[in-house]
């Protein structure tokens with residue numbers, strides 16, 4: 001039998017090849033990051049054997065860690081080169097944050113549920129990510145102290161684009177947000193450039209609700 005670490009490394013490589021590269025993700029840095037970050041450590045040990053399969057998993061408090069392909073797709077759309085300051089809304093397990101931390105200079109994330117924030121912080125710490133910072137708050141207000149951001153990623157579904165996030169996006173900058181009703185959303189990409197804002201609709205997704213002043217009411 002293979003040692004556990006090798007077992008998961010092989011499962012992770014297969015995940016990247018069969019679920020992510022095969023579905024059209026081309027950015028080599030994104031593929032490398034997804035091969036590197038141990039997704040199983042972001043879920044309960046009872047779920048480790050499912051950690052490299054193509055579906056979301058529960059992380060407690062009624063929340064989920066997104067399907068690996070969706071993490072890859074959203075990350076690729078940000079077009080990170082390595083020197084960016086990124087804001088994520090909805091830390092959840094911290095997995096998406098680890099992927100962003102591999103690809104950008106500095107990553108900030110906001111989470112509204114204390115137990116999730118604590119666990120994410122522990123896992124990210126134990127993996128040695130030092131370019132990440134998390135705070136407990138309503139992320140629909142963004143994180144003003146560190147704005148503006150080169151890229152913003154919202155990992156919960158919102159009825160509209162939260163205006164504070166649009167204000168905290170740099171020019172040029174890019175933001176990806178799932179926008180829709182509580183059952184289904186469209187992955188929406190906002191590109192800010194030369195004082196203008198362009199909107200692109202990417203694909204249908206299903207996220208848990210973004211709950212806050214500029215999202216859904218609790």
Ligand code: SAH
Pocket residue numbers: 059063064065066089090091092093094095096097110111112113116137138139140155156208209210211212213215
């Ligand atoms: N990116 C996460 C998955 C997010 S699930 C991961 O990689 O695991 C969505 C998360 O958004 C949940 O943890 C939920 O508590 C959080 N959330 C919902 N509304 C929020 C808000 N207004 N501010 C901050 N976090 C919020």
